[in-house]
Amino acid sequence: MERMQHVIARARAAFNSGRSRSLEFRIQQLKALERMVKEKEKEILAALHADLHKSGPNAYGHEILGVLGELALAMEKLPSWAAPQPVKKNLMTMRDEVFINFEPLGVVLIIGAWNYPFVLVMQPLIGAIAAGNAVVVKPSEVSENTAKLVADLLPQYLDRELYPVVTGGVPETTELLTQRFDHILYTGNSAVGKIVMAAAAKHLTPVTLELGGKSPCYIDKDCDLAVACRRITWGKYMNCGQTCIAPDYILCDPSIQSQVVENIKATLQEFYGEDVKASPDYERIVNKRHFKRIVGLLEGQKIAHGGERDEASCFIAPTILTDVSPDSKVMEEEIFGPVLPIVTVKSVEEAIEFINCREKPLALYVFSNNKKLIRRVISETSSGGMTANDVLMHSVVSDLPFGGVGNSGMGAYHGRYSFETFSHRRACLIRDLKLEVVNKLRYPPGSQEKVDL
Amino acid sequence: TERMDKVVERARAAFNSGRSRSLEFRIQQLKALERMVKEKEKEILAALHADLHKGGPNAYSHEILGVLGELALAMEKLPSWAAPQPVKKNLMTMRDEAYINFEPLGVVLIIGAWNYPFVLVMQPLIGAIAAGNAVVVKPSEVSENTAKLVADVLPQYLDRELYPVVTGGVPETTELLTQRFDHILYTGNTAVGKIVMAAAAKHLTPVTLELGGKSPCYIDKDCDLAVACRRITWGKYMNCGQTCIAPDYILCDPSIQSQVVENIKATLQEFYGEDVKASPDYERIVNKRHFKRIVGLLEGQKIAHGGERDEASCFIAPTILTDVSPDSKVMEEEIFGPVLPIVTVKSVEEAIEFINCREKPLALYVFSNNKKLIKRVISETSSGGVTGNDVIMHFFLSTLPFGGVGHSGMGAYHGKHSFETFSHRRACLIKDLKMESTNKMRYPPVSQKKVDW
Numbered sequence: 001m002e003r004m005q006h007v008i009a010r011a012r013a014a015f016n017s018g019r020s021r022s023l024e025f026r027i028q029q030l031k032a033l034e035r036m037v038k039e040k041e042k043e044i045l046a047a048l049h050a051d052l053h054k055s056g057p058n059a060y061g062h063e064i065l066g067v068l069g070e071l072a073l074a075m076e077k078l079p080s081w082a083a084p085q086p087v088k089k090n091l092m093t094m095r096d097e098v099f100i101n102f103e104p105l106g107v108v109l110i111i112g113a114w115n116y117p118f119v120l121v122m123q124p125l126i127g128a129i130a131a132g133n134a135v136v137v138k139p140s141e142v143s144e145n146t147a148k149l150v151a152d153l154l155p156q157y158l159d160r161e162l163y164p165v166v167t168g169g170v171p172e173t174t175e176l177l178t179q180r181f182d183h184i185l186y187t188g189n190s191a192v193g194k195i196v197m198a199a200a201a202k203h204l205t206p207v208t209l210e211l212g213g214k215s216p217c218y219i220d221k222d223c224d225l226a227v228a229c230r231r232i233t234w235g236k237y238m239n240c241g242q243t244c245i246a247p248d249y250i251l252c253d254p255s256i257q258s259q260v261v262e263n264i265k266a267t268l269q270e271f272y273g274e275d276v277k278a279s280p281d282y283e284r285i286v287n288k289r290h291f292k293r294i295v296g297l298l299e300g301q302k303i304a305h306g307g308e309r310d311e312a313s314c315f316i317a318p319t320i321l322t323d324v325s326p327d328s329k330v331m332e333e334e335i336f337g338p339v340l341p342i343v344t345v346k347s348v349e350e351a352i353e354f355i356n357c358r359e360k361p362l363a364l365y366v367f368s369n370n371k372k373l374i375r376r377v378i379s380e381t382s383s384g385g386m387t388a389n390d391v392l393m394h395s396v397v398s399d400l401p402f403g404g405v406g407n408s409g410m411g412a413y414h415g416r417y418s419f420e421t422f423s424h425r426r427a428c429l430i431r432d433l434k435l436e437v438v439n440k441l442r443y444p445p446g447s448q449e450k451v452d453l
Numbered sequence: 454t455e456r457m458d459k460v461v462e463r464a465r466a467a468f469n470s471g472r473s474r475s476l477e478f479r480i481q482q483l484k485a486l487e488r489m490v491k492e493k494e495k496e497i498l499a500a501l502h503a504d505l506h507k508g509g510p511n512a513y514s515h516e517i518l519g520v521l522g523e524l525a526l527a528m529e530k531l532p533s534w535a536a537p538q539p540v541k542k543n544l545m546t547m548r549d550e551a552y553i554n555f556e557p558l559g560v561v562l563i564i565g566a567w568n569y570p571f572v573l574v575m576q577p578l579i580g581a582i583a584a585g586n587a588v589v590v591k592p593s594e595v596s597e598n599t600a601k602l603v604a605d606v607l608p609q610y611l612d613r614e615l616y617p618v619v620t621g622g623v624p625e626t627t628e629l630l631t632q633r634f635d636h637i638l639y640t641g642n643t644a645v646g647k648i649v650m651a652a653a654a655k656h657l658t659p660v661t662l663e664l665g666g667k668s669p670c671y672i673d674k675d676c677d678l679a680v681a682c683r684r685i686t687w688g689k690y691m692n693c694g695q696t697c698i699a700p701d702y703i704l705c706d707p708s709i710q711s712q713v714v715e716n717i718k719a720t721l722q723e724f725y726g727e728d729v730k731a732s733p734d735y736e737r738i739v740n741k742r743h744f745k746r747i748v749g750l751l752e753g754q755k756i757a758h759g760g761e762r763d764e765a766s767c768f769i770a771p772t773i774l775t776d777v778s779p780d781s782k783v784m785e786e787e788i789f790g791p792v793l794p795i796v797t798v799k800s801v802e803e804a805i806e807f808i809n810c811r812e813k814p815l816a817l818y819v820f821s822n823n824k825k826l827i828k829r830v831i832s833e834t835s836s837g838g839v840t841g842n843d844v845i846m847h848f849f850l851s852t853l854p855f856g857g858v859g860h861s862g863m864g865a866y867h868g869k870h871s872f873e874t875f876s877h878r879r880a881c882l883i884k885d886l887k888m889e890s891t892n893k894m895r896y897p898p899v900s901q902k903k904v905d906w
Contacts, residue, residue: 057899058897087850089852090850090852093846093850098850098852098853100853100854103835182859190657197657200650200654201654202647202651204646204647204650204664204859204862204863206863223886227886230889230896231892234895234896234897272898273898279897281897382877382879383879385881386880387884388882389884390882393545396545397542397543399542399551400551400553400881405558406657409657410657412878425854425865426831426837427837427839427847427850428831428847429840429846429850430824430828430839431840432822433822439683439684439687442687443723444687445725445734446510450510450514
């Protein structure tokens with residue numbers, strides 16, 4: 001096990017050699033990554049199943065499909081992303097070349113999370129490679145099978161010096177964070193986000209922090225409840241609720257609360273059948289610690305559906321809580337589990353106020369037939385991103401930046417935004433040495449006449 | 454003086470009232486700022502003269518003209534900057550509205566610097582107001598006359614609760630930095646930049662840091678030396694060398710070193726006359742501490758021109774040092790004074806290597822008739838920005854983002870980039886509740902059949 005410093009020093013020397021800079025090289029590495037994902041699909045799905053009880057089809061749809069899409073996009077678009085971007089000139093610079101150059105930053109660090117352990121290292125990695133950097137990859141140790149697989153596989157397909165994988169837990173990550181990087185992208189929770197940013201500050205390293213929060217989901221009385229509830233059920237219980245943009249809790253009028261519950265129950269039956277535990281499509285809580293944490297949130301709550309659990313297999317049934325008090329524990333932190341509280345509000349004003357006296361979430365959802373109401377909620381709240389009349393979907397439009405605001409994060413990535421996040425936008429102005437007479441006005445001796453001119 | 458936390462709290466309450474959000478309000482505030490700059494021009498110029506011995510015409514063109522330009526640009530462009538930006542949709546989102554919404558962040562903090570004390574609070578302020586935020590302004594206490602003026606004058610023209618000015622030195626700034634902001638833009642040095650970022654990390658506040666460094670200036674043998682040296686002289690000795698993007702030092706072949714010195718000397722004569730001290734266009738070092746620091750850099754150096762000084766008036770004559778050793782004190786930190794070291798290098802390769810084993814500077818300059826050489830230097834180095842065959846000028850084109858990289862900073866502003874720096878880019882996807890059948894593929898129970906389709 002090599003010292004971190006050597007791994008990073010080697011990545012830096014490899015970057016300084018200049019070989020990661022040519023577009024040909026970058027595309028060649030991305031192609032190798034694509035080969036890896038296709039050739040090792042079975043192993044990847046097995047690791048995801050071992051870590052999260054994620055079924056093959058679900059894992060493929062959530063983690064592999066998106067990665068293949070990003071790879072194809074990056075390989076196709078890289079020449080245009082990396083091209084110098086001319087900008088509008090003014091009178092003074094009419095004769096000059098003026099452009100923004102997109103340049104690699106150097107050695108960047110990607111710290112992944114355990115809930116979508118493959119895509120959350122791969123998607124940033126694609127952008128970092130596309131931007132011409134060396135990349136140190138640190139997968140989450142909590143999803144240990146995927147971490148081990150990434151550590152085994154990447155060196156088989158990619159340049160070993162430029163793209164090393166570092167594994168380990170808190171002590172190893174802490175040591176890693178004492179090193180100097182040219183950008184750090186961290187996916188995880190707000191508490192650790194602060195630690196990452198503080199460590200980055202010592203080196204003036206810019207950071208992209210993809211954090212979390214409680215993503216609210218407001219259901220208006222004027223909407224097709226059956227459809228709304230089916231979509232919400234899908235996004236909430238996917239990956240057993242362990243999704244950073246899962247609808248965390250519902251806000252709705254008391255008069256529709258029981259209808260909402262009935263619709264979700266019906267959808268759960270459609271999705272997972274009578275015996276949820278037996279469904280291959282229903283995941284598990286990642287470990288005992290999180291299992292205990294989530295079960296603790298049920299204490300004192302009115303369980304309208306679900307609540308069954310089995311610690312040995314980290315199984316928690318899809319659960320709905322009703323008439324939840326805003327002050328209860330389940331309404332304090334991000335749930336990150338298959339527990340859906342419903343908090344009743346009497347109006348959209350009350351919903352907006354409720355949302356606004358809490359930290360800005362990573363995502364926000366509104367369900368309504370009334371477009372005006374939707375726009376009003378958007379304009380009177382703040383969140384990383386939002387989807388109306390569905391959940392999660394803004395995160396798969398590759399031309400939309402994906403990121404948080406306030407406690408839910410800073411910076412964004414996906415598609416072209418990944419490339420830009422891992423690039424330096426260098427302002428370039430190229431003049432010539434002619435027409436010096438034009439500069440007379442700017443030179444001393446200064447005078448009011450010159451200024452007036 | 455009022456307590457910091459009360460000032461910030463009041464700004465936050467004012468922001469939460471929603472009144473800074475309408476475009477009409479923002480433009481009205483910008484118009485008031487424009488009135489202020491025009492009506493108080495005399496007072497502003499007097500403050501700049503008191504702080505830096507800056508001549509009226511110089512102060513006008515360096516600090517007021519640019520501000521008026523940014524104000525006019527912001528007022529004209531705000532409707533288009535603030536408009537939702539539709540994005541390319543994919544097959545799945547064809548029927549939907551997908552766009553990026555530019556939204557205010559909340560309460561932002563602007564910490565100014567002392568070298569261009571007016572423009573360095575005003576230019577960020579314009580962007581922050583345009584983006585719909587409340588803004589706490591903290592001018593540098595070192596340029597005390599300008600700080601006092603800004604504190605007096607802003608409340609006479611702008612909304613007092615939304616845009617408070619906070620004055621004071623290190624203790625006050627330290628206290629201010631314990632408060633929670635939604636963005637901090639700091640202009641100053643690298644050491645304090647780390648402190649600002651560390652403080653911001655406690656609240657997960659994103660930062661824009663406009664720092665400094667040693668901006669190299671490479672003069673190729675193949676170039677019109679007279680013109681090159683005139684432009685370099687202008688940018689170097691402007692504001693007595695106290696410019697974050699001044700050419701810090703020169704790299705050139707030994708065979709042209711004495712020509713470079715002669716050309717600069719001749720230009721200095723043109724600009725400031727026989728008696729530099731008597732020229733109204735030549736500024737002073739801002740205070741005794743910096744005076745002593747700069748004089749200390751001359752120790753042991755070969756002074757080819759200048760070196761005269763007068764502590765009582767903080768005067769240091771335009772100075773050129775030749776055959777400077779890369780290891781000397783004057784080559785360690787940013788000079789920020791009217792001292793121009795020349796370090797000889799035998800080739801452009803040597804120059805590039807010299808630049809690359811140092812921290813990334815805020816600006817980089819190359820003078821050559823050979824465009825290929827210029828492009829080579831650009832592609833083999835990194836810096837915040839570049840001007841070829843001139844100095845400083847990339848700063849003045851507002852379509853170019855102005856900012857650093859590595860130790861010279863993170864983030865950028867000017868023109869539309871200011872607006873975006875102080876905005877949250879919120880991803881928005883608005884669907885409807887129809888066509889639910891197209892979602893069937895994504896719902897459990899998922900089978901391999903579905904995925905292959």
